[in-house]
Amino acid sequence: VCTHTYTLIYEGKSKRVYVKNRDELILEFKDEVTARDGALRSFIRGKGIINARVSAYFFSVLNKKGIDTHFLDYDGARKMAVKKLRMLPLEVIVRNYAYGSQLKRIPLLKPLQELNPPIVEFHYKDDSLHDPLIIVDDIINSGIATHEELNFIIKTSLRINDILREVFSEAKLKLIDFKIEFGRDRDNKLILADEISGDTFRVLDDNGKHLDKEVFRRTGDPKLLIDAYIRLCEKLGIKVDDIDFHG
Amino acid sequence: VCTHTYTLIYEGKSKRVYVKNRDELILEFKDEVTARDGALRSFIRGKGIINARVSAYFFSVLNKKGIDTHFLDYDGARKMAVKKLRMLPLEVIVRNYAYGSQLKRIPLLKPLQELNPPIVEFHYKDDSLHDPLIIVDDIINSGIATHEELNFIIKTSLRINDILREVFSEAKLKLIDFKIEFGRDRDNKLILADEISGDTFRVLDDNGKHLDKEVFRRTGDPKLLIDAYIRLCEKLGIKVDDIDFHG
Numbered sequence: 001v002c003t004h005t006y007t008l009i010y011e012g013k014s015k016r017v018y019v020k021n022r023d024e025l026i027l028e029f030k031d032e033v034t035a036r037d038g039a040l041r042s043f044i045r046g047k048g049i050i051n052a053r054v055s056a057y058f059f060s061v062l063n064k065k066g067i068d069t070h071f072l073d074y075d076g077a078r079k080m081a082v083k084k085l086r087m088l089p090l091e092v093i094v095r096n097y098a099y100g101s102q103l104k105r106i107p108l109l110k111p112l113q114e115l116n117p118p119i120v121e122f123h124y125k126d127d128s129l130h131d132p133l134i135i136v137d138d139i140i141n142s143g144i145a146t147h148e149e150l151n152f153i154i155k156t157s158l159r160i161n162d163i164l165r166e167v168f169s170e171a172k173l174k175l176i177d178f179k180i181e182f183g184r185d186r187d188n189k190l191i192l193a194d195e196i197s198g199d200t201f202r203v204l205d206d207n208g209k210h211l212d213k214e215v216f217r218r219t220g221d222p223k224l225l226i227d228a229y230i231r232l233c234e235k236l237g238i239k240v241d242d243i244d245f246h247g
Numbered sequence: 248v249c250t251h252t253y254t255l256i257y258e259g260k261s262k263r264v265y266v267k268n269r270d271e272l273i274l275e276f277k278d279e280v281t282a283r284d285g286a287l288r289s290f291i292r293g294k295g296i297i298n299a300r301v302s303a304y305f306f307s308v309l310n311k312k313g314i315d316t317h318f319l320d321y322d323g324a325r326k327m328a329v330k331k332l333r334m335l336p337l338e339v340i341v342r343n344y345a346y347g348s349q350l351k352r353i354p355l356l357k358p359l360q361e362l363n364p365p366i367v368e369f370h371y372k373d374d375s376l377h378d379p380l381i382i383v384d385d386i387i388n389s390g391i392a393t394h395e396e397l398n399f400i401i402k403t404s405l406r407i408n409d410i411l412r413e414v415f416s417e418a419k420l421k422l423i424d425f426k427i428e429f430g431r432d433r434d435n436k437l438i439l440a441d442e443i444s445g446d447t448f449r450v451l452d453d454n455g456k457h458l459d460k461e462v463f464r465r466t467g468d469p470k471l472l473i474d475a476y477i478r479l480c481e482k483l484g485i486k487v488d489d490i491d492f493h494g
Contacts, residue, residue: 089355098388105379106371108336108389119384124353132352133380137366141345142355 013038014051014199020081023186027052027195029078033225035217037130044222046245048078050229051197056080057238058164058196065163067156069192070183085183085193088144091123091131092153094161095177099202105133112176118161120154125181152190153182160192168203171235173211176202198229211235260285261298261446267328270433274299274442276325280472282464284377291469293492295325297476298444303327304485305411305443312410314403316439317430332430332440335391338370338378339400341408342424346449352380359423365408367401372428392437399437400429407439415450418482420458423449445476458482
């Protein structure tokens with residue numbers, strides 16, 4: 001997958017998006033990391049490759065388990081070919097344990113309190129509004145999705161949670177929560193999109209240590225983050241010894 | 248209802264609360280009005296009496312229709328005797344038309360777009376957090392209420408909405424939305440509490456003019472607000488000619 005001949009159509013905080021052809025895009029994972037609404041920002045060599053590789057790994061697992069994802073191909077480095085979709089302006093968050101923004105809105109919950117059954121919540125994707133929490137009725141009333149589509153998204157998100165939990169559990173990691181996004185293909189079918197990486201899930205190892213972006217949110221230290229991401233890959237059996245972290 | 252012999256146990260932005268006896272409280276409606284998280288604050292002679300009177304009026308209507316409310320007695324001025332309850336830390340908002348904070352979180356909705364069916368949403372009552380929106384699972388997981396209790400609250404809130412809409416409709420007013428609060432009595436029964444006034448509902452007259460606190464939120468002018476509250480009472484057939492608005 002080569003990008004220099006493709007047209008850049010979007011550059012986000014952690015990815016660039018290129019047009020490959022009428023039906024496909026190229027996602028290029030950047031070495032930048034940002035947190036706290038962009039207040040923390042840093043460059044970490046190797047981070048883009050790791051996140052592309054972790055995402056490719058999880059999309060492959062999910063595809064095998066029958067979840068439709070946008071993933072098509074991975075170049076072994078920082079680029080991924082994906083299906084072109086019309087994205088829903090939603091962040092879908094699945095939570096197994098109380099954490100993060102959930103504790104801020106409802107401090108009566110104990111940190112890391114188990115949520116059984118897991119919960120699915122929705123945020124309207126808009127940086128300028130800080131991706132606010134919305135309720136199911138907002139999604140239907142605004143026409144983002146129909147009631148049936150929303151039920152499909154909830155069911156699929158919980159199924160994805162089951163699959164991810166199993167993978168992490170075999171790696172002796174505990175899945176706290178994760179964020180996913182969906183888009184529509186030509187036939188209006190809802191497909192899992194975006195990425196699945198340490199930037200979008202939170203996992204704890206046996207010692208309660210984060211192997212995810214929380215490390216950077218807390219410390220602002222890109223070196224500690226890349227160490228955590230390397231350990232994450234080791235736990236998952238994802239090869240990283242070919243990556244040049246020092247340049 | 249006389250308060251000077253009673254113990255003040257709480258003073259909020261618009262009400263004082265006194266202990267009457269083991270089972271009853273006195274609510275005293277103040278002449279203060281605040282908006283925008285306390286950034287706007289003013290004193291309006293007569294506002295306390297009007298809001299006490301409007302609340303007494305609506306609680307009486309709801310009691311007659313079989314809704315359990317905390318309302319016991321009204322002194323004709325700014326004081327109301329109510330049942331002592333253990334309040335839930337929730338603001339329950341019922342919306343018939345998209346407005347206010349809903350448009351802020353989901354700007355895809357059109358202002359005053361009809362919400363059919365009406366929606367019920369929940370906010371965690373905490374000024375320092377700006378009463379954040381929460382989801383149903385947060386309420387259950389935090390132990391604020393059980394699943395059955397929450398269903399009761401939703402059903403009761405929608406029934407209250409039906410009753411209020413009917414009253415307003417007869418007064419040629421359109422009910423946009425309102426905020427209510429519930430508490431538990433000794434037997435853990437959920438009872439409608441707090442107040443029902445121009446401070447807690449939004450209504451439009453035939454010309455699309457607000458007869459509610461929105462007037463003050465927008466203009467910061469206490470005189471315009473009291474004029475709107477007087478018109479509201481006139482529309483509802485609530486007597487105000489005995490109130491001294493000038494002192």
